[in-house]
Amino acid sequence: MxxxxxxxxxxxxxxxxxxxxxxxxxxxxxxxxxxxxxxxxxxxxxxxxxxxxxxxxxxxxxxxxxxxxxxDHSARQLQSDFMSGPPPLGPGAPPLDRLRAFGLAVLRRSADQLDLQLAAQPDADRRFSHPAAGALSTHITVLLRQIIPDADCDLLAQTLMASLDPALIHHLTRQRGMPRERLEAGWTDLVARVTRTEPPR
Amino acid sequence: MxxxxxxxxxxxxxxxxxxxxxxxxxxxxxxxxxxxxxxxxxxxxxxxxxxxxxxxxxxxxxxxxxxxxxxDHSARQLQSDFMSGPPPLGPGAPPLDRLRAFGLAVLRRSADQLDLQLAAQPDADRRFSHPAAGALSTHITVLLRQIIPDADCDLLAQTLMASLDPALIHHLTRQRGMPRERLEAGWTDLVARVTRTEPPR
Missing domain, CATH: 1.10.357.10 (Tetracycline Repressor, domain 2)
Known part of the structure; x- marks a missing residue:
């Protein structure tokens, strides 16, 4: 960065x-x-x-x-959107809605910038420790703690973030031809399962 | 390989x-x-x-x-264990038990070989497409289809695999000091949430 x-x-x-x-x-x-x-x-x-x-x-x-x-600019933009932007991504919406909106925002950003994100991906031993990754997983952890306070939210946040990994999105969309809509539906379904809630209608 | x-x-x-x-x-x-x-x-x-x-x-x-x-030897060993080894990892146990055992086997293997796995990790654009990764996610997909046939098991399998990524295990255990037992409990919990089942007692 x-x-x-x-x-x-x-x-x-x-x-x-x-x-x-x-x-x-x-x-x-x-x-x-x-x-x-x-x-x-x-x-x-x-x-x-x-x-x-x-x-x-x-x-x-x-x-x-x-x-x-x-x-860097777009990472800061995303961060400012979920920290202080309008709901459902920003504050003011229920945490479950914010969590759903977060993944969709990350998927949308990746759709535009996947080549860049892949090229800039750090080595394996720093992939999860660099500051941008930390800011995103902290946000998910904070939301999860409001939804499922008894769970190991720290670990679940890492799993949710891992499902939005640019290398995985690249594999699913470009190497296996899945449409972005399927990944978006997959995120919504994953959030519902992880939080043990019903998916939105 | x-x-x-x-x-x-x-x-x-x-x-x-x-x-x-x-x-x-x-x-x-x-x-x-x-x-x-x-x-x-x-x-x-x-x-x-x-x-x-x-x-x-x-x-x-x-x-x-x-x-x-x-x-390569240890990847083949793992594959032969879940394809034809004794239950619960191998055939004969209920699919949910096999799925639980699979993640624990992968975590155990990573505990021994993490440095090697990190050093051998392919570039971002081949990380999810190389044959060893394919064999593991196919196994998870097949098990999930028996447990939750109506779900997008293909996508959920990728998420489960992503939670076992050597780079993530490296981050959690070595950079953040989590004990392996916590990761093992996290896998069992994640499987229960994703399959909407109760965790084993």
Whole structure:
């Protein structure tokens, strides 16, 4: 994960720089959603965001820097959505609804960024310990504790997260041709079984 | 996975060669169980199996060849245990008992060979498609179909397998210090939830 620290110097320049950065990342995200990761070049992002190519290079260094910044941006977006966004993903909905919405949001994000997520997947000995994975499984653990307080929610959260592993989604959708709807229904069913509740009608 | 083909030539020699090979692999497995993967050197295996060092080198080429052969041997052993071994892992026990026993057998195998399994883990885009993973998830799918025929057993099998991922076991036991007993209880609980049955007393 790239660290997105503040830009030093003048506060107005900082705000400008942050806006420009976000604009470039949103342009890159649109390109990925439309053409896959292969469609994201420095030139294409510059054209999509209507800025000069030099601006994109100055900001991200190279294509890998851009793609890593994009993954980081979207991970932060997801995190902010479930921490403080509107329900059912964000606070305000019952924990079971939030848990269902969480998996669907992760599956939707993976549908757009699967190539990137696969390429950025850490080695086996750090896959579950890197901070982004920790933030997601902590969120699931907290929700599970509200739904099934007597269970080993920590372990069940890991299992739920493992069912959303990008490598597994890649295998199921691309190598075995399952439609995304089946994975979404599978998540809803899994949540119902793990929490011993009835699936929503 | 190394292919374990027949040794060409005289049938008695072939049988002899297979026996010697198995003896060396069992010696290596004992060393791993006692000292971890670091304790397995060509010299140590030769000493443990009471053969000359040259025999081990002729058979496996180098240490990597030996370790891969060992993983392959133990994967085949597990497969033969659940396909044709004694119940509850093998045929003859109710499918729910076999499913419980399967996860415990996988956890036990990982406890002995975790370093090896981590080192041999394929890249993200082949992790779920390589033949060894396929054999295990097919077995779980077949058992689930007997227990919960109306469910999407194919997807649930992937989730159950994902909860036994060596990278996850590594994270939980070594990075977070959970005892193996907790993972074993977690598997039994997960099976009960996924199948909507009561956990065994």
């Amino acid at each position: 790239l660290e997105v620290g503040p830009v030093p110097g003048d506060p107005c320049l900082r705000a400008d720089a942050a806006r420009n950065r976000a604009r470039l990342l949103e342009a890159a995200a649109r390109l990925i959603a439309e053409h896959g990761a292969a469609g994201v070049t420095m030139e294409a992002v510059a054209a999509e965001a209507q800025v000069g190519k030099g601006t994109v290079f100055r900001r991200f260094g190279d294509r890998t820097g851009l793609l890593m910044a994009l993954l | 190394l292919e374990v083909g027949p040794v060409p030539g005289d049938p008695c020699l072939r049988a002899d060669a297979a026996r010697n090979r198995a003896r060396l692999l069992e010696a290596a497995a004992r060393l791993i169980a006692e000292h971890g993967a670091a304790g397995v050197t060509m010299e140590a295996v030769a000493a443990e199996a009471q053969v000359g060092k040259g025999t081990v080198f002729r058979r496996f080429g180098d240490r990597t060849g030996l370790l891969m052969a060992l993983l």
